[in-house]
Amino acid sequence: MAALWSRTRQSKGTSDEALIRALYEEHGKALLAYATRLTGDRAAAEDVVQETLIRAWRHPDALVNGKGSVRGWLLTVARNIITDRFRAKAARPQEVAESPATPPVERDHAEAVVDSMVVMEALDRLSPDHRDVLYQIYFRGQTVAEAAETLGIPPGTVKSRSHYALKALREFYTKKPVALREVAA
Numbered sequence: 001m002a003a004l005w006s007r008t009r010q011s012k013g014t015s016d017e018a019l020i021r022a023l024y025e026e027h028g029k030a031l032l033a034y035a036t037r038l039t040g041d042r043a044a045a046e047d048v049v050q051e052t053l054i055r056a057w058r059h060p061d062a063l064v065n066g067k068g069s070v071r072g073w074l075l076t077v078a079r080n081i082i083t084d085r086f087r088a089k090a091a092r093p094q095e096v097a098e099s100p101a102t103p104p105v106e107r108d109h110a111e112a113v114v115d116s117m118v119v120m121e122a123l124d125r126l127s128p129d130h131r132d133v134l135y136q137i138y139f140r141g142q143t144v145a146e147a148a149e150t151l152g153i154p155p156g157t158v159k160s161r162s163h164y165a166l167k168a169l170r171e172f173y174t175k176k177p178v179a180l181r182e183v184a185a
Contacts, residue, residue: 019060020053027071034075038082048085052078122172130165133158 031052035045055077056063063070123131136147137158144162148155 016057020057023056023070023074024049024053027074030071031074031078035078035082038079044085048078048081051081055081118173122169125172126165126168130161130168133161134165137162 028049031049032045035048035052036042039045039048052074056074062073123134126134132151133147136142136150137144142150144155144158148158151158
């Protein structure tokens with residue numbers, strides 16, 4: 001094969017594709033059987049054979065250096081590719097299929113960003129008094145009495161403002177999807 005490789009390489013009428021075809025015809029079955037035995041997966045073995053032939057195409061001088069058989073070089077390259085894949089797979093965390101039983105470890109942060117933008121827009125539409133009450137109760141986690149003391153207003157006013165602020169937010173959220181649909185249409 002080495003003689004064929006060097007002769008074909010030197011002739012100008014034959015392309016690199018023909019050289020790879022010749023390599024595959026002579027060594028493809030042995031490479032595929034070897035890779036399948038090592039990986040236990042036919043599809044993965046086919047990928048290994050393809051990568052092996054690509055490396056042979058990139059390094060044709062390794063095939064004609066006279067230091068061993070072409071098949072031996074190809075099998076060594078295939079083994080090295082498989083070893084590299086196993087090592088890479090071991091270095092990464094195990095992939096787990098997403099299902100209701102196994103939710104993703106980290107949810108998509110894009111939804112949280114959009115939600116926070118919508119909340120900020122809704123809060124901007126409230127009066128400062130209503131916004132301050134919601135901030136104290138929901139963002140700072142204060143009780144009605146603590147919010148009343150912080151804001152310097154009676155607890156009944158805190159309750160009233162929070163009621164009307166939440167009502168305004170509810171109205172904003174129920175009208176918001178309609179406004180978005182109108183813009184899209």
